[in-house]
Every structure is written in structure tokens, then in C-alpha cells.
Amino acid sequence: MILQDLEIFVVAPPAPGWGGRYWIFPKLTTRCGITGYGECYASSVGPKAMQAVIEDVFTRHMQGENPENIELMYRRVYSSGFTQRPDLTVMGAFSGLEIACWDIIGKARNRPVWALNGGRMNDRLRAYTYLYPEPGQDPTEFWASPDQQAEAALRYVDQGFTALKFDPAGPYTIRGGHQPALSDISRSVAFCKTIREAVGDRADLLFGTHGQFTTEGAIRLGRELEPWNPLWYEEPIPPDNLLEFAEVAKQVRIPLATGERLTTKTEFATLLRAGGVRILQPALGRLGGISEGRKLAAIAEVYNAEIAPHLYAGPVEWAANIHLGVTIPNLLLVETIETGGAFHQRLIKNTIRWENGYILPPEGPGLGIDFDEDLARAHPYNGDKLHLQMQEAPCSYQAENRFEGGAPSEV
Template sequence: MKLQDLDVIITAPPAPGWGGRYWILVKVTTNTGITGWGECYASSVGPDAMRAVIHDVFDRHMAGENPENIELMFRRAYSAGFTQRPDLTVIGAFSGLEIACWDILGKDRGRPVHALIGGRMNDRIRAYTYLYPQSGHALPAFWSDPDMAAESAVQAVAQGYTAVKFDPAGPYTIRGGHMPAMHDISLSVAFCKMIRDAVGDQADLLFGTHGQFTTAGAIRLGSAIAPYSPLWYEEPIPPDTPTELSKIAAQVPIPIAVGERLSTKIEFADALRNGASILQPALGRSGGIWETKKIAAIAETYNAQVAPHLYAGPIEWAANVQLAASIPNILMAETIETPFHNALIKNSIRIENGFIPVPTAPGLGIDVDEDLARAHPYADDGLHLQMQEDPIGFHGVNTFAGGAPVKT
């Protein structure tokens, strides 16, 4: 069996657009007629350029190869062009293609992917959700309103979720770390208080920041929200300063979580050495399923846990779930419930009372609606996620617009 054909589909989820402006889906077919699906997570180039990169990585390192030879193909891509270091664009391309290889292998053998990477450790995976606006919640006011956030948290708990994520501390900017404004610290405290009062001990609070603060600023903000006992303090500083995590971990009594912008075991090991205790790999960027299995194993040696990140489509989610089923140190997995996410995989993965039952069907365990994916092409010019160029203000709250909502 050899990898033969590749098709790249850029799918734009309809409004409200949770999961990013577009999803990069890859369909890989073998010479024996088996098709595998994968998803490449957000990249630093646009989808047209990324399409070319994906084809180059496939043609150069994978076409004609047996899909079993994951390690060989990874080393080719990782080392390409005299690099031998994490490259977000190249490894992002490889990650989605690698996921497709596992889907092929599982289908060829009639087994779910987790059965091929160590077997089933977990029958179900604890899920968490971001706090999204409910019916009657106005935008953009929702993102800076602790009362509406608390209402959304109560609704999530009613659905069975036992952990909710929110990030009221302002937008991410291109300017590196900044000192949070007092308005943003006060709003963050208000969010934590209102949500904690609303859900009590029924749900963990997951506090996100999108890596926007200086080390000192992250310590100030973390100290302010610590009384509400968040389960994690997500990406408190930019990902290019991993050694600074140790200073935050030493002074803020909240577990440090990082990983959505990291790639390969090299960067995750660095985070662990510097105080991270929860890793959040996005499998469409981190190197794929096999590389992330290694990341999880390294985390075990630090007594750390894994919580796969998801701000993408349901194919990456499926890969996250297969990995989570096979590792002993899974904490939880991010989920996004929209009708489009569900329809794209024909409801082949579901959430039951806050947990994801692990699929038992071959491969990734999903049935992709290819016609639906092609029926929603991306026609905009924005990146999957975009950062603010203007600096934050200090005369009022710095509103975060909630990821990358679809233009209306």
C-alpha cells in the first residue's frame, strides 16, 4: 500500500464561525483505494499559500511511501532544507497529512486509530467548552459582560460540562507582551467571581489569555484571579519566551497550561522544563498523532497532563479524541458544538453529559461529508486567526472580539 493522491479542501464554517475563519482539510488516497482524512491547523500564511505547502510536503516527503512509515516521513519533513527544527508551516502541513495516514491505517486494518497506538486506556474523554453567547446575548457586548458569561456557564453545566473556558483580559496583539490595564484585571476578576458564584463546584474555570502579557503582567493578573481557583492559567505569556514560564509558575498558584502555538516534542519539552503542568497540543500543528503521543509520554515524566486544544474543525477533534483514548495522563479535551461541526462528520462523534464516548469505528471513527465541505469554500482574505496591530488602551476595557467570527 502506498500514498498516491492528495486533495486539499478549504472549508469556511458558516456564521457564527466558531472554530476559525476556515479549516484546511486534507483527503489522501492510497493506490489500493483507501481514503484518509486529516486537518492542518492554523498557519502563518493564507490558505492558498498553505495549499501549495501541503502539496509540496506530500509530493516531496510522502507520495509513494507506505503510510505505515510515519517516523520516516516525519524525519524527512522535520529535516527538510537543512532545518531539523520545528517549523509551524511545514509541520502544520505534515500534521494534517500524518493524521490522514493513521485514518488510512485504521481503515485498512478495520481498527480505530487508538488501537494502533497503544490501545484503549479511556472509554470516554472529559470535554470542556469555551463560553459562547447564548440566545439573547448581544455581540460584541457578550465578550466583556460577566453576567452574560455566567449565564452561558450555567447553560454549559446544564448540558453536562464540568469545565468552561473564557478569556476576558483583552485582545491579542502583534506587539508582544504588555502590562494589563487595571480595567482588564478588574474585569477578569469579575468574570471569575460571577462564573464561580453561578456554577459553584459544578465546573472548573479555565482562564485563557492568548499569551498577551509580560512576565510581570502575567503575575499581576494571575495573582488577582487566584482566589477563584481556576484549573489553569492558559498561555499567560507569548510562546517565544518559554523560560519565563518558570517565574510565573513560582509565584502564581494556578497550573500553567500552554501548547496551542507549539510544535513537536522539542517545544513542548521546553515548556515542561520551565513550569508548564498542562499541555494543550493542537494535533493539526503539533506534529500529528504519533509525535503528540511522544509529547504525552514526555509529560508523564513531569507528572503533567494533556488537554488537546481545538479551535478548528471536527477532523482535528477526531484525532484529538483518538490520542486521548490511548494515554494515561489525559485531563480533558476542548470541544466546539455547532450544527456545522456535527454535520461535517455526520454526527459520528458526540458529547454525552460532558464526556466524549470514544468511537470504535475504523480509523478516526468519523464519516466525513465531503460534499458539505466543498459547498462552503473560503472567499475572504483573512488568516484563520488575526492579531490586533493597535496597542491596548488604558482608559477602559479592552474588548476581545471572540476569536475569528464570520463577517456578516
């Protein structure tokens, strides 16, 4: 097998846009006609520039190569330009291409990707979802209402979910870490209290933030959340302050989780060595793909740490997360968009099964999905904005801070 052709789909999910403003899917085709699909997670450049990066990475380091030679191609890309340093955009490009290579390899062998990466360790994967408003519900009010989120939590628990994520802690801004407003702390406490009272011990609470606090600010907030026993406190400080996570962990009795914005296993290893984080949340469309996810899981085992693959993207990264999760002994949870996401599932023709709070391993060859190219082409993203964008205005200590829940408010 020889990698020959590349095509890129930039797809805009229809409103309300759960999963981000757009998704980027590279399609690889071998000289013998086998196709594979991948997904590149959010980058720091616009979609046109990102397509150029993907094309450059493919033609420079992968075209003409055997798709089985994943480690060789990874080392080429990681070392390109005399770097061997985390590069968010280049590694994001390679990640999607790597996932597509595994899809090709599985199809060539007529086996699921998980069967070629250690085999089935887990017969089903415990899934979690964010709390999302129902169709027709005012999202502005929903993101700020403990009562409405508690109603959503009970709805998801009745469907079978045993873990739920929410993030009422206020804005994440370009200014780095800040002290939370007292109103942000009060709202966060109210969310935990109200949701815990609604679901009791039927579900774990996953308290999300987005790296917006100083070390001391994260400690102040985290201590107030302890009575409701969240399973994790997610990325409470900026992701570039790796050693400071240990300082938060020393003073907050909630497990810390992080990883969606990290790009290499080396960054994760720094967190593990420092002792601050034991729940790792890699985004496989950014980390380097499935092979790097397997390496990270093995490193985490040494530290008695768990893996909870992150998903705020499209269904191909979701599929990659699932194939990783099937194979590893230290899986905690896999993120999903509700029970799979209406448009997510349409785009892969409902080829991943969610059942009573769990995801079942795909049995088809490769990723086991049926990517709908016609639907992808019918929903192109033609804008120039980023997948997600951060707020420029600082945290307010007078007016109420509100977070939109990850759904883009404008195209």
C-alpha cells in the same frame, strides 16, 4: 499500500464561525483506493499559499510511500532543507497529512486509530467548552459581560459540562507582551467571581489568555484570580518566551497551561524542564499529528504533567485529539466546541458522540468519522485572510479593551 493522490478542502464554517475563519482538510488516497482525512491547523500564510505548502510536502516527502511509515516521513519533513527546527507552516502541513495516514491505516486494518496506538485507556473523555453566546444574543456585549457569561456557564453545566473556559483579559496584539490595563484586571476578576458564584463547585474554571502579557503583567493579573481557584491560567505570556513561564509559576498559585502555538515536542520539553508548566495543550494539526502527540504524552508522564489537547479548528482535528485522548494515562481534558459544534458535527455526519460532559471513543475504523465532501464543497473559503489574526493597535489604558472571542468579525 502506497500513497498516491491528494485533494485539499478549504472550508468556511457558516456564521458565527466558532472554530476560526476556515479549516483545511487534506484527503489522501492510496493506490488501492483507501482514503483518509486529516486537518492542518492555522498557519501563518494565506489559504492558497498553505495549499501549495501541503502539496509540496506531500509530493516531496510522502507520495509513493507506504502510509504506515509515519516516523520516516516525519523525519524527512522535519529535516527538510537542512532544518530540524520548528517550522510552523511545514509542520502544520505534515500534521494534517499524518492524521490522514492514520485514518487510512485504521481503515485498512478495520480498527479505530486508538486501537492501533496503545488501545483503550479511557472509556470516556472529559470535555470542556468555551462559553459562547446563544443565537440572537449580542456577541459584543456577551464577551464583556460577567453576568451573561455566568448565565452561559450555568447553561453548560446543566448540560453536563464540568469545565468551562473564558478569556476576558483584553486584546492580544502583534506588539508582544504588555502590562494589563487595570480595567482588564477588574473585568477578569469580575468574570471569575460571577461565574464561580453561578456554578459553585460543579465545574472547573479555565482562565484563557492569548500570550499577551509581560512576565510581570501576567503575575499581577494571575495573583488577582487566585481566590476563585481556576484549574488553569492559559498562555499568559508570549509562546516564544518558554523559560519565562517558570517565573510566572513561581509567583502565581494557579497551574499554568500552554501549547496551542507550539510546533514540536522539543519546545514542550523545554517548558517541562524549566518547571513552569504542567498542563500541555498540543494542537495535533500543528504538532506533527497523532504520533507526535503520543510521544509528547509519554514525555509529560515523566514530569507528572497532564495533556489537554487544544481545539480551535474543525472536526477532523477534534477526532484526532479524541483518538489520542483515549490512549493516554495522563489525559486531563479535551476541548470541544460546545457539545460538538453544529457545523462540526454536520461535516462528519454526527459520528462523534458527546454525552453528559464526556466524549465517547469512536468505534468505526480509522478516525471513525464520515466526512461529508459534498457539504465541504458547498462551503468553500474564497478569501485571502488568515484563520485567526492579531490586533495591531496596542492595549488601551483609557478606553475599554474588548476581545471578540475568536469569531471573525469579517469574512
